[in-house]
Amino acid sequence: EVQLVQSGAEVKKPGESLKISCKGSGYSFTSYWIGWVRQMPGKGLEWMGIIYPGDSDTRYSPSFQGQVTISADKSISTAYLQWSSLKASDTAMYYCARVRIVVVVAATYYFDYWGQGTLVTVSS
C-alpha cells in the first residue's frame, strides 16, 4: 500500500527556520517525483515544487523559487520542505503528493497519492 506520512503540526515565530518531512512507503521511492502543495487557510491548492529522489532533480514554481528549499534523502525515503526565515504569510497546510506520469499521445502528470498534510502556523 502506497503511503506518504508527513511530520506533525508546527508553531513557529517569524524569522525562525523550519523543515517538514514526508516519508514514502509501499513503492520505489526513488522512481517517482514528489511534489509539495500549499493550501492557505480557506484557499485553494498551489503547486510549490517537485523533486525526483533518484537524483534530487528539483523544479520550483516561480512563486516559491527562493522562498523554500525542497530536498530528499533517498536512504530513508523522505522528502523535505524547508524555510530559512518564516513569515506570517507562510501559515498554511502543506501537502506532499506523489507524481504519476501517464503517456498516451503525450505525457501528463498528476498527483495520485497525498500525505495527510502538515499545518504550519507562524505567529509572534
Add this chain to the structure above:
Amino acid sequence: SYVLTQPPSVSVAPGQTARITCGGNNIGSKSVHWYQQKPGQAPVLVVYDDSDRPSGIPERFSGSNSGNTATLTISRVEAGDEADYYCQVWDSSSDPLYVFGTGTKVTVL
C-alpha cells in the same frame, strides 16, 4: 502562466447530477485531472487524464474535456459528495508546470 477558472460553488439535490466546469485556453488539448477535498482532509484523485477513474472511485464520477472547457460530472449525487473539487493540468510550456483550478464547493441540498 496558464489559468484554470472554476465556478466558486455548485448546489445540487441528492440523486441529481452535478456538473463542475474548468475553463482554460484550449484546455481540450491538455489532459485534465480532478481532485476531491472534504473538510479537514487531504485531496483525493477522482478523475485523471480527462475521464479515467482510479480504482475505488465510483462510476458516478466521470469527466470530459473539449475546446476551452473540461467538466467533472457527478451522477446520482449523495450527501457524501459534498466537498471542494479542483481541476489540474500539467503544461511543459507553462511556468508553473502544474496548475490547479480555483476550486468549486459542491453543496448537496
